[in-house]
Amino acid sequence: MEVLNNLLTGFGVALTWQGLLYTLIGVTVGTLVGVLPGLGPSATLALLLPVTFGLDPTFAIAMLAGIYYGAEYGGSTTSILLNLPGEAGSVVTCLDGNLMAKKGRAGAALGIAAFGSFIAGTIGLIAFTFMAHPLAKWSLSFGPPEYSMLMMLGLVAAASLSRDKVKGLVMAILGLLLGTIGTDTVSGSERFTFGIANLMSGLSFIPVIMGLFAVGDIINNFTETSETGASVTGVSYRLRDLLPTREDWSYSIWPIIRGTVVGFLLGTLPGSGAAVAAFLAYSVERAVGRRRQLLGTGIIEGVAAPESANNAVTAGAMIPLFSFGIPGTPTTAILAGALMMYGLQPGPFLFVNHASFIWAVIATMYIGNVMLLVLNLPLIGLWVQLLKVPFYLLAPVVLVITVIGAFSVNNNIFDVWILLIFGFLGYLAKKNKYPVAPLVLGMIISKKLEQSLRRSLLMSLGDLRIFVSSPISLALSILVAVALLATIFSFFKSKKGVRTQGA
Amino acid sequence: MNVNRLPEGIFVIIIGLVTIWLSLGYSYMERFTPGPGFFPFWLGLLLTVLGFIMLVSSAAQVRTLRRQQVTSDSRPVGNEVTKEEPVIGASTPFTGWSDLSKVFAALIILVLLVLAMDWLGTTISVALFTILLIWFLNPRVSWKIVLGTGVLVAVASYLLFVVTLEVPLPKGIFGF
Amino acid sequence: MKRIVQVRKLVSSLVVMLLLLSVLAGCSGSKTSTDKTASTAPQQKSGYPTKPITFVVWSSAGSPLDLFMRKLADLTKKELGQPIMVENRTGGNGAAAMAYVNSQPADGYTVLSTTGSLTFAIAKESVPFKADDFIFVKSFQAEPSAIAVRKDSPLKALENFIDYMKKHPNGLKIGGYASGGFHQYVLYRLQQKANFEATWIPFEGGADAVTNLLGGHIDVAVITPSTALNQVQSGAIRLLAISTDKRSPYFPDVPTFKEKGYDIVEMLWRGVMVKKGTPAELIQRLNQAFDKVAQNPDWKKYMTDYKQEEYLLDSQGLTELVKREIADRRAFLEKGGFLKKK
Known part of the structure; x- marks a missing residue:
C-alpha cells in the first residue's frame, strides 16, 4: 500500500505541465531516434545529457528515460515498412512484419507493434513497481554457467527460425564465426582481424544487420522491380481500417503476454539485451503458438511477440539499475551517469533518500507509455503512405539513411564499407534462399556464449559439472537438451517429408 | 526449389576448412580451459560437416527426382509452404x-x-x-x-x- | 496524374519528418543558448583558439571517459572562448580515434582523450601507435583498483586473503574487468610481492564482475571501487585493500596496499593528448585553460560526485609516467603470456 501511495504522489509531480512536457519531448525524440537506423538511444542520451543540466532532475531523468523506452517503440516501424531493422532488437520483427506489409497489412502490423509495446511496457512497469526486490534476486542468480545455457537456448532458437534447418544452421554458425572477430576478452588475444585495426573491437552489429536486411533487399529489388514502383495498391488510408481487427487481437493477445514475460525476465539480466529477448519470444511462439506452422509467412503473432518482448526489456533493465546501482545496458549506463551528475547515486538508496524523486520518474514512465501509444497510432496512417512512394524514389532515400546510419554508430567510415559488403552478401543470401535472421542471432550471442562457456570452465578449473550444478543452470540445460532433440527430430521428419513428397 | 546444392555444399565445406586452418593459429587449450582457438575450431568443423550433409542430401534428392522424371510424369505436389517445384539445375547465385x-x-x-x-x-x-x-x-x-x-x-x-x-x-x- | 499524387505523398511525408525535426531542434535550443554565453566569455589576446575545437573520445557515448571529456569540454570552452564539440570515435581499442586524430593537422584544434589503458595497448602493440606519436597534455583524474569480497565472506582482511591463497593455490575464484588489463595487473603485482598463485576470470566490465560477486559466482573481485559504490556503502561488499598512495577520501576505512606492506600504488588515470608536432605554445595555452578548469568548483563537484581521485600531472610529468608504465606493463604482459609471439 505504501507503494501505491508513493506512486500516487509521484503522479502528482508527473502530471504537472513540466512533467508532461518533458516526458512528451523525451518520447517524441525517442520515437524519432528509434525510427532512424544506426543512431541508437545511448548516443542520443549522451548528446542530450548536457542539455538537461539546467532542468529539475526529475524532469531531466523523465525525459532521458522517455528517449530510452521511446526508441524501442520506433524501432519496429522501418522493420515492418522497409525491411530495415534499425537495431538488433527489431530484427525478428522483419520476418513477419515486412511480409505483412507486402500483403498490404502494414497498418495492422504497426498497430499491433504499438499496442503490444504499450501493453508490454505497462505490464513491465507494474512488475517493476511491485516486484523489484524478488526480481533483483533472480537477476543475481545468473552467473557464467547460467548465461552459457541461456545462450545455448538462443542458439537452438536460431535454428528454429528457418524452415530449412540445414541452411538455418549454416547461417547461425557463420554468425557465431563473425562474432568471434576481434579481441577475445578471455585471453586478450586477437582473432580473425588480419591486422585491420578497425576489426579489433569486432564487427559492429548495426551495419551488418542493415546490410543483410535492407541493402540486400534493395539490391535484390533492382533486379526484380520494373518502374511501376509502389508495391501496395488499393490500401485504405483511414486509420480505422488500418488498425488490427478483432481477429488479429484474438491471435495476438497471448503472444503479447508471453513476449512480455520473456522480455521482462531477460531484461533484468544485465547484458542479455533486447535482441535475444525478441528472438526467444519468437521461438516460444514457434513452440507453443496456435498458428506456429504459419510463423514466417507474415502473420500478426510474428510481430506481436518480439515487439512486446523488446519493450518489456526496457522495464526489466531498470531493475539492476535501481536495485544495485549497476547498469546492465549501455543506455542504462548513461542514465546512471545522468543520475550521478545530479548528485543522485543510482541504487537502492535512491528509494530511501530520494523517494519522491524516484516515484515521480516511475509515474512519468506510465504516462510516457500512454503518450507513445497516442503519438504512434496516428503516425501509422502516415507511415503506411510511405509504401506508396515509388521504389525509384524510396530506394535512394533508404540507402542514404542506411549509409549515414552505419557511419553514425561509431562515426567511422569503416562501418559503411561493412554495410556495403554485407549488403552484397545479403543479396546473395536472398537469391539463394538462405535465411539471414539466424546469422544475426548467431553473431549477437557469439561473444556471450563463448565467453560464458570459457569463464565457467575457468571458475570450475575445467570441471564440466558446473553447467548442471545450480538449479537454474540445470533447468536450462535440460531445456536446451529437449529443444535440441526436438530440432533434430523435426529435421529428420522434414527430410523424410521431402523424400515422400517426391514419391 | 532447386534441390541441387552441390556448389553451395562445396562452398560451405571450403569456409569450414579455412576456419579450421585459421583457428589452428590460436591456442586450443590454455592450462585446463579452452583457449581462443577452441570455439572457432569447432565452428569450422560443424560447418564442414553441414557442408557434407548438404552434398549428400542434394545428391540423394537429385537421384530420386531424376528417377521420377524418367518413370512418371506425375509432378511432385509442393506443400503449402513452398509452392515452388523442385528442379534440377546448376544452382547459380544469379538469375542471369x-x-x-x-x-x-x-x-x-x-x-x-x-x-x-x-x-x-x-x-x-x-x-x-x-x-x-x-x-x-x-x-x-x-x-x-x-x-x-x-x-x-x-x-x-x-x-x-x-x-x-x-x-x-x-x-x-x-x-x- | 498518378505520379503527381505519389510525389505529393512523398513531399508530405518529408514535411512531417521536418516537423519532427523542429520539435527536436526546439529542445536542443537551450544548448545553443549556452554556446552563446560561451562566445561572450573573455577572449584571449593570443591567436589560438580562433575556431571551434573538437574533443575526440575513443570510447562510446556515456562511458566514464566520455562523461569526463564532455564535462571537461563544457568547462574548457568557457576558458578558451570557443565552442568545443565532443565526438566519439570508437573501434580498435582506441586505434580508430588515434588514426583520425593523426589524420588531422597538428594545430591544437583536435584533442584526444587518453587513459592509463593506452599504456597497456602500446605495451601489447594492439594499437599501431607509439607513445612518441602523441604529446601528452595533462592528466586530471584517476581511479584506483581495490580487492572486494562479499559481506558474508570469511576473508576479513587482506592478510586472510593472502594466507588462504598461499595455502590453496587457485583456491578462490578471482575476477574483474578485462584480460591482461589494469585490474589483473594489480593482482599480478600482489601475487609477485606476496608470492601466491591465482586464476583470473575476466569479465566484460567492472559492473559485470560486481554482479557476479554479489550473486556468489566468484569469491573475490578486483574492481574500481566506484563501480560498487552502493554495495560498499551499504556493507554488502567489503574492500580489503586499495591501490592508492594514501587512504582515499572517499573510502577512508579501506587500508592501502602500502599500509599492509605491499608497495603497490597503481592508478588508472584519464587525461588528454594531441598529435605530435603541435606547437609548444598551443599546448601551454591549453594547459593554462585546463589548470583553471581543474580549480573550478563545478569540476570539483563533478569529481566528488563521481568519486574520482584528483591526479594532476602536466605534460612533462605525464610523459614520464607513460614511459614508465609502458615498461612495467610490458614486463607483466610478457610474464603472463599476453604478448604476441613473433
Whole structure:
C-alpha cells in the first residue's frame, strides 16, 4: 500500500505541465531516434545529457528515460515498412512484419507493434513497481554457467527460425564465426582481424544487420522491380481500417503476454539485451503458438511477440539499475551517469533518500507509455503512405539513411564499407534462399556464449559439472537438451517429408 | 526449389576448412580451459560437416527426382509452404547476366557515394547519389522530380544528422 | 496524374519528418543558448583558439571517459572562448580515434582523450601507435583498483586473503574487468610481492564482475571501487585493500596496499593528448585553460560526485609516467603470456 501511495504522489509531480512536457519531448525524440537506423538511444542520451543540466532532475531523468523506452517503440516501424531493422532488437520483427506489409497489412502490423509495446511496457512497469526486490534476486542468480545455457537456448532458437534447418544452421554458425572477430576478452588475444585495426573491437552489429536486411533487399529489388514502383495498391488510408481487427487481437493477445514475460525476465539480466529477448519470444511462439506452422509467412503473432518482448526489456533493465546501482545496458549506463551528475547515486538508496524523486520518474514512465501509444497510432496512417512512394524514389532515400546510419554508430567510415559488403552478401543470401535472421542471432550471442562457456570452465578449473550444478543452470540445460532433440527430430521428419513428397 | 546444392555444399565445406586452418593459429587449450582457438575450431568443423550433409542430401534428392522424371510424369505436389517445384539445375547465385550487371552497377554507385563523401562532403555526395540512382532506376522520371528529390534528401539529411543530431559526417573540401 | 499524387505523398511525408525535426531542434535550443554565453566569455589576446575545437573520445557515448571529456569540454570552452564539440570515435581499442586524430593537422584544434589503458595497448602493440606519436597534455583524474569480497565472506582482511591463497593455490575464484588489463595487473603485482598463485576470470566490465560477486559466482573481485559504490556503502561488499598512495577520501576505512606492506600504488588515470608536432605554445595555452578548469568548483563537484581521485600531472610529468608504465606493463604482459609471439 505504501507503494501505491508513493506512486500516487509521484503522479502528482508527473502530471504537472513540466512533467508532461518533458516526458512528451523525451518520447517524441525517442520515437524519432528509434525510427532512424544506426543512431541508437545511448548516443542520443549522451548528446542530450548536457542539455538537461539546467532542468529539475526529475524532469531531466523523465525525459532521458522517455528517449530510452521511446526508441524501442520506433524501432519496429522501418522493420515492418522497409525491411530495415534499425537495431538488433527489431530484427525478428522483419520476418513477419515486412511480409505483412507486402500483403498490404502494414497498418495492422504497426498497430499491433504499438499496442503490444504499450501493453508490454505497462505490464513491465507494474512488475517493476511491485516486484523489484524478488526480481533483483533472480537477476543475481545468473552467473557464467547460467548465461552459457541461456545462450545455448538462443542458439537452438536460431535454428528454429528457418524452415530449412540445414541452411538455418549454416547461417547461425557463420554468425557465431563473425562474432568471434576481434579481441577475445578471455585471453586478450586477437582473432580473425588480419591486422585491420578497425576489426579489433569486432564487427559492429548495426551495419551488418542493415546490410543483410535492407541493402540486400534493395539490391535484390533492382533486379526484380520494373518502374511501376509502389508495391501496395488499393490500401485504405483511414486509420480505422488500418488498425488490427478483432481477429488479429484474438491471435495476438497471448503472444503479447508471453513476449512480455520473456522480455521482462531477460531484461533484468544485465547484458542479455533486447535482441535475444525478441528472438526467444519468437521461438516460444514457434513452440507453443496456435498458428506456429504459419510463423514466417507474415502473420500478426510474428510481430506481436518480439515487439512486446523488446519493450518489456526496457522495464526489466531498470531493475539492476535501481536495485544495485549497476547498469546492465549501455543506455542504462548513461542514465546512471545522468543520475550521478545530479548528485543522485543510482541504487537502492535512491528509494530511501530520494523517494519522491524516484516515484515521480516511475509515474512519468506510465504516462510516457500512454503518450507513445497516442503519438504512434496516428503516425501509422502516415507511415503506411510511405509504401506508396515509388521504389525509384524510396530506394535512394533508404540507402542514404542506411549509409549515414552505419557511419553514425561509431562515426567511422569503416562501418559503411561493412554495410556495403554485407549488403552484397545479403543479396546473395536472398537469391539463394538462405535465411539471414539466424546469422544475426548467431553473431549477437557469439561473444556471450563463448565467453560464458570459457569463464565457467575457468571458475570450475575445467570441471564440466558446473553447467548442471545450480538449479537454474540445470533447468536450462535440460531445456536446451529437449529443444535440441526436438530440432533434430523435426529435421529428420522434414527430410523424410521431402523424400515422400517426391514419391 | 532447386534441390541441387552441390556448389553451395562445396562452398560451405571450403569456409569450414579455412576456419579450421585459421583457428589452428590460436591456442586450443590454455592450462585446463579452452583457449581462443577452441570455439572457432569447432565452428569450422560443424560447418564442414553441414557442408557434407548438404552434398549428400542434394545428391540423394537429385537421384530420386531424376528417377521420377524418367518413370512418371506425375509432378511432385509442393506443400503449402513452398509452392515452388523442385528442379534440377546448376544452382547459380544469379538469375542471369543482366541481373548481375544491374547489381554491380548499383554497388558501384554506392561505392562511389562512400568514396565521394570524404572528398566532396556528405551533403553534396548524397545529392549526387540520389540523382544518379533515380536516373539509373527510372530514366523516364522528369528531371524536376529527380533534382528536387536529390536536393531535398541532401538538405533533410544535413539538417537532421549534422545540425540536430551532431553526427560528425565527413565534411570534404567545401566544409559541409 | 498518378505520379503527381505519389510525389505529393512523398513531399508530405518529408514535411512531417521536418516537423519532427523542429520539435527536436526546439529542445536542443537551450544548448545553443549556452554556446552563446560561451562566445561572450573573455577572449584571449593570443591567436589560438580562433575556431571551434573538437574533443575526440575513443570510447562510446556515456562511458566514464566520455562523461569526463564532455564535462571537461563544457568547462574548457568557457576558458578558451570557443565552442568545443565532443565526438566519439570508437573501434580498435582506441586505434580508430588515434588514426583520425593523426589524420588531422597538428594545430591544437583536435584533442584526444587518453587513459592509463593506452599504456597497456602500446605495451601489447594492439594499437599501431607509439607513445612518441602523441604529446601528452595533462592528466586530471584517476581511479584506483581495490580487492572486494562479499559481506558474508570469511576473508576479513587482506592478510586472510593472502594466507588462504598461499595455502590453496587457485583456491578462490578471482575476477574483474578485462584480460591482461589494469585490474589483473594489480593482482599480478600482489601475487609477485606476496608470492601466491591465482586464476583470473575476466569479465566484460567492472559492473559485470560486481554482479557476479554479489550473486556468489566468484569469491573475490578486483574492481574500481566506484563501480560498487552502493554495495560498499551499504556493507554488502567489503574492500580489503586499495591501490592508492594514501587512504582515499572517499573510502577512508579501506587500508592501502602500502599500509599492509605491499608497495603497490597503481592508478588508472584519464587525461588528454594531441598529435605530435603541435606547437609548444598551443599546448601551454591549453594547459593554462585546463589548470583553471581543474580549480573550478563545478569540476570539483563533478569529481566528488563521481568519486574520482584528483591526479594532476602536466605534460612533462605525464610523459614520464607513460614511459614508465609502458615498461612495467610490458614486463607483466610478457610474464603472463599476453604478448604476441613473433
